[in-house]
Amino acid sequence: MREGRNLKIVFAGSPEYAVPALKALHEKFGVAAVITQPDKPVGRKKILTPTPVNQAAQELGIPVYRFDKIRAHSDEVKALGADVMFTCAYGQLLTQEILDCFPMGVWNLHASLLPEFRGASPIQSAILAGKTHTGVTVMRTELSLDTGGILLVKRCETGGMDSGELSAVLSELSAQAVTEAAELIKNGNTQLLIQDEARATYCKKIVKEDGKINFADSAENICRLIRAFSPAPAAYCNFGSAFLNVYAAEVCEGEGEIGAVICADKRGITVKCGEGAIIIKRLQPSGGKVMNASDFVNGRKIKAGDRLD
Secondary structure: OOOOOOOOEEEEEOOHHHHHHHHHHHHHOOOOEEEEOOOEEEOOOOEEEOOHHHHHHHHHOOOEEEOOOHHHHHHHHHHOOOOEEEEEOOOOOOOHHHHOOOOOOEEEEEOOOOOOOEEOOHHHHHHHOOOOEEEEEEEEOOOOOOOOOEEEEEEEEOOOOOHHHHHHHHHHHHHHHHHHHHHHHHOOOOOOEOOOHHHOOEEOOOOHHHHEOOOOOEHHHHHHHHHHOOOOOOEEEEEOOEEEEEEEEEEEOOOOOOOEEEEEEOOEEEEEOOEOEEEEEEEEEOOOOOEEHHHHHHOOOOOOOOEOO
């Protein structure tokens, strides 16, 4: 039997990342309704597909609302009669009319240690910045971007993970954070920590072009870029007239011209950088599948002396 059934909760989220938080919240408190993005075309056949949060909500028997623009549906949101809303990677900005629908507030699960990395790409940005720790912040939503008071924080180590691996850890951490936050809100324990604006940093939405590898950069920075963009949208470089997506690499030593392949063997593809070198471990050639770099080498697709840029 669920605890805290007197708290009527709405959950807003869209991607797979938000599913553990929805399930945890529903298990402990019950979720009255889910708000998510509309179905979108997926794959080469462009088949209309519900968001992962939509699919999870249907499996749990929770009513789902798929608003193209939530700001145009404030009357429907208010009619839900909920006390509080939690948002997790929902994907739409909220208006004051939406915030006013919830007497106990709207609370966002943000994947950074605020006020660092406010905005759309906190996980990738933490890796790019070489942070040893990141986490999930539960904050009260305001109209300005990720500026609200902090209710609680859950921390974790980045540990050399790529963005896919770190996202999975933070997703589970969000599930822990949302149930703790709901308990605090239910009991009226909502003393907030005001964010230090002097420490605030911002991050923009990641696009494919941001993942272009510049081999004049240091090997350490290039490896951070590769981890930050793996598995999507993937860091990449040019190889002749084609390109290679690069999913995993390690820092190593080596001499040669910047961008030159120093060695291509069973260990991978060693490329000289502005400072140090990297060994590419996993890649995807144009029109091909993701593979170990050693398999690409075995196919005699690349050799010492070739250039990447």
